[in-house]
Structures are given as C-alpha cells and as structure tokens.
Amino acid sequence: MIFEGTVFKFGRDVDTDVIIPARYLNTTDLQELAGHVMEDIDPGFVGKLKAGDIIVAEENFGCGSSREQAPVAIKAAGVACVVAASFARIFYRNAINIGLPIMVCPEAAREAESGDLLRVDLDRGEVINLTKQKVYQDDRFPGFMQEIVAAGGLMEKVKEKINRKPGPV
Amino acid sequence: MEMTVTEKILARACGRDQVQAGEFVNARLDLALANDITAPLAIKEFEAAGAGRVWDPERVVLVCDHFVPNKDIKSAEQAKFVRDFARRQGLTNFYDVGRMGIEHVILPEKGLVVPGDVVIGADSHTCTYGALGAFATGVGSTDLAAGMITGEVWLRVPETIRFNLEGTPGKYVTGKDYILYIIGQIGVDGALYSAMEFAGGAMRELSMDGRFTMCNMAIEAGAKNGIVEPDAVTEAYCRGRGRRQPVLQASDAGARYSQVIDIDAGGIEPQVAKPHLPSNAVPAGELAGLKVDQVVIGSCTNGRIEDLRMAAEVMKGRKASPDVRTVVIPGSQDVYRQAMHEGLIDIFIAAEAAVSTPTCGPCLGGHMGILAAGERAVSTTNRNFVGRMGHVDSEVYLTGPYVAAATAIAGFVAVPEDVL
Ligand code: SF4
Numbered sequence: 175m176i177f178e179g180t181v182f183k184f185g186r187d188v189d190t191d192v193i194i195p196a197r198y199l200n201t202t203d204l205q206e207l208a209g210h211v212m213e214d215i216d217p218g219f220v221g222k223l224k225a226g227d228i229i230v231a232e233e234n235f236g237c238g239s240s241r242e243q244a245p246v247a248i249k250a251a252g253v254a255c256v257v258a259a260s261f262a263r264i265f266y267r268n269a270i271n272i273g274l275p276i277m278v279c280p281e282a283a284r285e286a287e288s289g290d291l292l293r294v295d296l297d298r299g300e301v302i303n304l305t306k307q308k309v310y311q312d313d314r315f316p317g318f319m320q321e322i323v324a325a326g327g328l329m330e331k332v333k334e335k336i337n338r339k340p341g342p343v
Numbered sequence: 344m345e346m347t348v349t350e351k352i353l354a355r356a357c358g359r360d361q362v363q364a365g366e367f368v369n370a371r372l373d374l375a376l377a378n379d380i381t382a383p384l385a386i387k388e389f390e391a392a393g394a395g396r397v398w399d400p401e402r403v404v405l406v407c408d409h410f411v412p413n414k415d416i417k418s419a420e421q422a423k424f425v426r427d428f429a430r431r432q433g434l435t436n437f438y439d440v441g442r443m444g445i446e447h448v449i450l451p452e453k454g455l456v457v458p459g460d461v462v463i464g465a466d467s468h469t470c471t472y473g474a475l476g477a478f479a480t481g482v483g484s485t486d487l488a489a490g491m492i493t494g495e496v497w498l499r500v501p502e503t504i505r506f507n508l509e510g511t512p513g514k515y516v517t518g519k520d521y522i523l524y525i526i527g528q529i530g531v532d533g534a535l536y537s538a539m540e541f542a543g544g545a546m547r548e549l550s551m552d553g554r555f556t557m558c559n560m561a562i563e564a565g566a567k568n569g570i571v572e573p574d575a576v577t578e579a580y581c582r583g584r585g586r587r588q589p590v591l592q593a594s595d596a597g598a599r600y601s602q603v604i605d606i607d608a609g610g611i612e613p614q615v616a617k618p619h620l621p622s623n624a625v626p627a628g629e630l631a632g633l634k635v636d637q638v639v640i641g642s643c644t645n646g647r648i649e650d651l652r653m654a655a656e657v658m659k660g661r662k663a664s665p666d667v668r669t670v671v672i673p674g675s676q677d678v679y680r681q682a683m684h685e686g687l688i689d690i691f692i693a694a695e696a697a698v699s700t701p702t703c704g705p706c707l708g709g710h711m712g713i714l715a716a717g718e719r720a721v722s723t724t725n726r727n728f729v730g731r732m733g734h735v736d737s738e739v740y741l742t743g744p745y746v747a748a749a750t751a752i753a754g755f756v757a758v759p760e761d762v763l
Contacts, residue, residue, distance in 0.1 A: 195730055199409075200414075202384055214729055234535070237532065237565065240381065240465055240466055240481040242381070262532070263567055267483060316367070316499075332488075
C-alpha cells in the first residue's frame with residue numbers, strides 16, 4: 175500500500191480524548207464522529223483536511239482510552255495514514271484491527287512539518303518526505319500483524335473461521 | 344525456563360508449558376467485557392460477521408456505566424442497544440441501572456474475575472484486575488467482537504518491568520500516591536507494551552483496594568497490564584466471592600525482567616498530578632493554596648469502600664468550602680450500601696457534598712459534574728487530559744482520596760494535616 179498526501183503534524187502524547195472527545199461518544203455514526211476529529215487539539219482540523227492527507231505525530235500517539243472511535247474517526251475523516259515515532263498499544267491494535275494504515279518511523283515523524291508532502295510505502299517500510307527530499311526506512315509490521323492487515327482486518331480473519339466451522343459458533 | 348507471573352498465566356491460557364516475552368500467542372479467554380460506549384461498536388461488528396451466539400453467555404460481561412442512568416436521548420438509545428443484545432444472547436452477567444456499578448469495581452467484587460484468569464475488556468482500565476494476579480488488558484471493540492465470537496485473543500507476550508516497593512509509607516500515603524509517583528518517574532509511555540509487576544514488602548502490606556488503584560493506572564504508563572502476585576491478602580479477598588477456582592501463580596526467582604526499579608515507599612509524599620498528563624506528579628505540598636472549583640471522589644480508580652473511608656475520615660464533622668462543589672460517587676451498589684451502613688454517606692451529606700448513584704459520570708466528562716471554561720477540579724480519577732472533565736480550558740488535578748477530601752474542606756489544594 176502506498177499513500178501520498180499533505181502532512182498535518184502533531185506533537186507527543188496525543189491522547190484519544192483530543193482525537194475524539196468523550197462527549198461525542200454517545201453515537202456510533204461515522205460521519206458525526208469524523209466531524210469532530212482532533213477538535214480539542216486543533217479546532218480547524220476537519221475544515222482544512224482533504225481526503226488522502228496524512229497525520230504525523232511524535233511519540234505515544236493515541237494514548238489513553240481504548241475507544242476504537244479514535245482510529246475509526248480518523249479513518250472516516252479521510253486521513254490516509256498515520257505515521258508516528260511510536261503509538262500507544264491499544265490504539266496500535268485498534269488501527270490494525272479496523273484497517274487504518276499506520277507506520278512507526280521515528281526519524282521521519284520528528285523531521286516532518288505540517289504542509290510537507292509525504293509518500294508512505296507500507297510494504298517496503300519506507301517514508302519519503304518529498305518536500306524535504308529525504309528517504310527514511312523503518313521496520314515493517316511483524317508477520318503476525320501483516321496477516322491481519324492482509325486479510326482486511328481482524329473480523330475478516332474471524333469470518334474465515336466461522337465459515338470453516340459447521341453449525342453456529 | 345523461569346517465567347514471570349504474566350508469562351505463566353499466558354502460557355497456561357494457550358496450553359503450553361512456556362512462553363517468552365515477544366512471542367505472539369492465541370490465548371483462551373476467561374472473560375470478555377464491554378460497556379455502554381464500547382459494546383455498541385463491538386455488537387455491530389459481531390453481527391456484521393454473521394456470528395449467531397456469543398462463545399459463552401456466562402463469560403461475556405456487559406456493564407452500562409458510563410452514561411447511565413441515561414444522561415440524554417442518544418445515550419439512552421445506546422444503552423438500549425446493549426440491553427437488547429444482552430437479552431437476546433441470554434447473558435447472565437449484564438449489569439444495568441440499580442444493579443450496576445463501574446465495571447472495574449464490580450467485576451472483582453462479584454467474583455467474576457479470579458486469580459490466574461485471562462481477561463480482555465473494551466475499556467482501557469481493564470488492567471485493574473491484575474491486582475488479583477490475573478492477566479487483564481484493554482482492547483478495542485473489534486478485538487472484543489472477535490473475542491465474543493471465538494473465546495480467544497491474539498497477544499504479544501509483554502516484557503515485564505518489576506517495581507520493588509520497600510519501606511513503610513507515611514500516614515496519608517496510599518496506593519494512588521505510589522502509582523502517581525511511579526508514572527511521574529517513568530512517564531506516560533514509560534512502560535509501553537510492557538507488564539508492570541508491583542512487588543516488594545510495601546506491596547504485601549497494601550490492601551486489595553490499594554492494589555486495584557495501582558493496577559488501574561498501569562495503562563497511564565502505556566502498559567499492557569499491571570500485576571501483583573497473589574498472596575494471603577488476595578486469597579482473603581477472593582474467599583466466598585470467586586465463582587471459579589483461582590490459580591495462584593508467582594514469578595520465578597530467575598524470571599527475566601526488562602527492568603527492575605527499586606522504590607522507597609517511605610520516601611513518597613502524597614502526590615498530585617497536574618494537567619494535562621498523569622505523569623505530571625508533584626508532592627501535594629508544592630501546590631498548597633491552589634484554588635479549586637470542584638472535587639470529585641469516585642471512579643474505577645478510587646471509588647471503593649476503603650477510598651470512601653479515607654475521604655470520610657477527613658470530612659467527618661467538617662463542611663466543604665462554600666467555593667467548592669464536592670461530588671462523591673461510590674463505585675458500585677455494594678460500595679454505596681456499605682458506605683451507608685458505616686455512616687459515611689451521612690458524613691458526606693453533612694459536609695455538603697453531593698452523593699450519587701454509581702456511574703463513571705464526570706471522570707470522562709460525561710455528566711454529573713462537568714467543568715466550565717477556566718474551572719479547576721481535584722479528582723481521584725485517573726486521567727487529566729485536555730477537556731477530560733468538560734471544557735477544553737478546564738483543568739483536572741489527580742490525587743488520592745485523602746488529598747481530595749482535604750482539598751474539598753480547604754477550598755484549595757491541601758493535605759489532611761492542613762484541615763484536621
Ligand atoms: S470511571 Fe472513568 S476511567 Fe473508570 S471506566 Fe469509568 S470513565 Fe473509564
């Protein structure tokens with residue numbers, strides 16, 4: 175998977191309460207959630223975002239609550255991919271499980287600035303900052319997780335299981 | 344090979360003699376949990392996958408606690424969605440208004456989690472149950488949906504950081520102060536992807552409620568789970584409660600740790616974590632005199648009976664400052680009732696505090712005490728992120744129940760000695 179988009183840059187410890195505030199969690203409507211993404215850290219974010227843009231953040235992106243609405247809202251808002259120096263563990267899991275492309279690449283994350291044009295190649299574990307003309311290489315997902323991503327998310331894997339078993343599960 | 348308690352529990356849950364940190368395993372679940380805001384997404388995924396029944400109607404636990412009693416029409420619809428699913432599936436452990444409490448208070452209380460269990464919950468503070476010597480971790484709704492169908496979860500076996508707490512704490516130093524101090528030392532990602540194992544003489548002396556408070560906040564250091572090896576305190580707590588046979592396990596002497604951190608419990612002062620991260624912990628004395636608009640005592644961190652006893656000890660015979668709105672929320676119906684029998688509720692009401700039915704309420708800025716712009720709260724909850732308790736320009740300071748109660752009386756950040 176390859177993505178190319180404009181960077182929206184955030185700092186470290188961006189928590190799930192600012193990604194999607196709890197006051198909006200009384201709904202599961204995707205468009206409504208998407209309309210409030212990042213509202214408490216950058217109120218104008220949704221207005222500026224174009225489909226295909228890329229969020230870049232420093233360490234510990236997505237810390238805090240387990241709300242899957244956080245990666246879901248980011249994806250529904252049209253963000254193509256999130257690149258960070260590191261992710262909080264539940265956010266990381268959730269992103270993989272729901273199919274929001276993410277990549278850990280500390281150097282690229284630190285050096286990118288809002289407005290840069292970024293190219294992310296998940297399969298090769300490569301980030302290219304086209305504005306700064308710099309290439310960064312990082313680890314690919316562990317094999318176990320690649321399997322989940324390749325299946326199209328965790329539920330696709332579970333469905334395969336359901337279909338293999340006779341009778342109700 | 345020697346293993347940590349976390350490794351032993353996971354090895355057993357995947358039917359193996361051994362596992363090692365870094366390995367990926369499929370673990371058998373003892374329990375899967377969700378609440379009124381995370382269950383709806385999980386149920387939708389469950390149904391979209393074409394699954395008929397949950398893997399075990401006794402082991403899928405649903406608790407409506409965040410926005411109930413329903414705070415508005417949307418949350419009423421959400422709770423109804425969860426309730427309908429629970430009825431359709433015949434879930435024996437569905438907890439609703441009148442029977443419910445905050446999920447992480449009631450699951451141990453009702454003996455639904457026992458030592459040695461593997462538990463996932465679509466709520467980050469599921470790590471609370473590590474206090475019982477169980478492996479418990481927070482996941483998202485998709486993981487939960489998959490768990491409800493298969494009774495399994497994929498996990499990477501975490502590295503373990505061991506914290507050895509030794510020494511005798513000061514009179515008003517609690518489990519909350521230990522954990523705020525530790526997060527202050529290692530930072531909000533100091534234990535990322537790891538297990539935090541709390542051990543040492545001071546832990547053996549700590550009550551079960553204090554241990555729940557500590558494991559509850561392991562996620563605030565980025566950890567996958569917090570854990571305390573079960574001992575006589577754990578066994579006493581489980582007696583007459585557990586519905587299943589507990590499996591008590593301890594770390595081997597030669598188990599591998601990614602770090603061992605020694606902490607002098609005697610040197611820790613009552614802590615306050617300043618906005619906007621739980622790691623901004625400082626001794627309460629440094630903030631003495633800071634004006635406060637609201638005090639909240641409750642939540643899955645500090646809404647248990649021992650917490651209310653601590654608060655009542657300070658508030659007894661005193662009145663909250665007229666400048667402070669004090670809100671006390673027992674964590675469960677049982678805690679509420681026990682507090683009533685012990686006369687604690689009377690102490691709180693006489694002190695002019697509002698006492699509420701169990702709910703998460705203000706902890707996540709839901710209801711029952713939302714802050715306006717520019718307001719400041721001292722709270723026994725676990726998160727002080729931007730906007731967590733209301734307006735983005737409000738502030739939350741995290742403390743234990745002693746400091747919170749003293750602050751309610753004083754009207755500004757205070758320790759018990761300031762008001763007693
Ligand atoms: S009390 Fe607060 S932290 Fe605990 S489950 Fe409820 S909202 Fe989450």
